[in-house]
Amino acid sequence: xxxxxxxxxxxxxxxxxxxxxxxxxxxxxxxxxxxxxxxxxxxxxxxxxxxxxxxxxxxxxxxxxxxxxxxxxxxxxxxxxxxxxxxxxxxxxxxxxxxxxxxxxxxxxxxxxxxxxxxxxxxxxxxxxxxxxxxxxxxxxxxxxxxxxxxxxxxxxxxxxxxxxxxxxxxxxxxxxxxxxxxxxxxxxxxxxxxxxxxxxxxxxxxxxxxxxxxxxxxxxxxxxxxxxxxxxxxxxxxxxxxxxxxxxxxxxxxxxxxxxxxxxxxxxxxxxxxxxxxxxxxxxxxxxxxxxxxxxxxxxxxxx
Numbered sequence: 001x002x003x004x005x006x007x008x009x010x011x012x013x014x015x016x017x018x019x020x021x022x023x024x025x026x027x028x029x030x031x032x033x034x035x036x037x038x039x040x041x042x043x044x045x046x047x048x049x050x051x052x053x054x055x056x057x058x059x060x061x062x063x064x065x066x067x068x069x070x071x072x073x074x075x076x077x078x079x080x081x082x083x084x085x086x087x088x089x090x091x092x093x094x095x096x097x098x099x100x101x102x103x104x105x106x107x108x109x110x111x112x113x114x115x116x117x118x119x120x121x122x123x124x125x126x127x128x129x130x131x132x133x134x135x136x137x138x139x140x141x142x143x144x145x146x147x148x149x150x151x152x153x154x155x156x157x158x159x160x161x162x163x164x165x166x167x168x169x170x171x172x173x174x175x176x177x178x179x180x181x182x183x184x185x186x187x188x189x190x191x192x193x194x195x196x197x198x199x200x201x202x203x204x205x206x207x208x209x210x211x212x213x214x215x216x217x218x219x220x221x222x223x224x225x226x227x228x229x230x231x232x233x234x235x236x237x238x239x240x241x242x243x244x245x246x247x248x249x250x251x252x253x254x255x256x257x258x259x260x261x262x263x264x265x266x267x268x269x270x271x272x273x274x275x276x277x278x279x280x281x282x283x284x285x286x287x288x289x290x291x292x293x294x295x296x297x298x299x300x301x302x303x304x305x
Contacts, residue, residue, distance in 0.1 A: 032301070033254035045264075048060040049278075055083050057280075061100060062074045065294060076089055077093065094124075094126065108129060113125050123140050123142070126138070219268045224240070224270070225240040236251050255279065262286075263284045265282045275305050276301065281296060
């Protein structure tokens with residue numbers, strides 16, 4: 001029996017399939033991001049965001065580049081209540097962290113893997129129990145990683161990819177990785193997709209526009225996947241339908257990203273029962289002047305899935 005341990009990111013945990021078929025995923029020509037009344041305690045980029053499947057979205061860590069070290073990295077775990085549009089601090093991580101990986105066990109426990117902190121890189125695994133708000137260090141990993149989807153499989157890609165995010169489609173028992181190609185090559189890397197099953201892997205190169213996807217946020221259910229932020233089309237999200245392999249860019253009004261503003265470092269969570277994508281924080285950079293801003297806003301985008 002092949003043992004399978006799937007560890008998903010948040011950043012960002014996303015999606016990819018046959019994206020070279022960029023035809024109509026859904027009618028998304030009039031999407032709008034509505035700003036919530038609640039906001040993050042501080043402007044924050046690259047938080048790790050996880051929906052609990054009910055009424056809560058958890059926000060882990062993140063970067064606050066305008067603050068001095070070691071405060072630049074947040075150690076906060078925040079709980080956003082969807083029904084009341086409120087947010088509160090529920091716990092502190094032992095370290096201020098960002099660019100990490102979170103996976104859940106479905107019993108209220110969240111496991112935070114790796115990450116960067118003020119003195120270097122973390123190889124710790126922290127367990128957060130949302131029922132008690134307790135945090136426990138449970139392991140140290142023998143290697144360092146950031147902002148990646150990680151899994152333990154018999155399969156190993158022959159060419160290391162420079163970065164990756166991905167998602168797990170439990171209905172098909174398939175993991176999708178989306179990276180920037182061969183880490184040994186010079187930029188721009190090819191975009192590479194790895195489809196991993198317990199006994200099979202397939203590699204494809206996708207005809208994706210050369211977007212800066214290292215600081216993208218991703219979220220999915222078993223039918224739809226979304227990317228927000230980190231796209232050169234700065235006022236859009238990418239919507240991918242798992243069942244058909246169709247995907248396309250969708251213009252979105254109301255987000256900080258505009259034609260001359262590169263938006264990245266967001267955290268997002270898809271809430272399927274509401275047909276909404278929630279967006280947390282992020283940072284933008286003016287493509288002409290290079291000046292940037294970090295945001296404390298929370299937005300939601302209604303999507304007609």
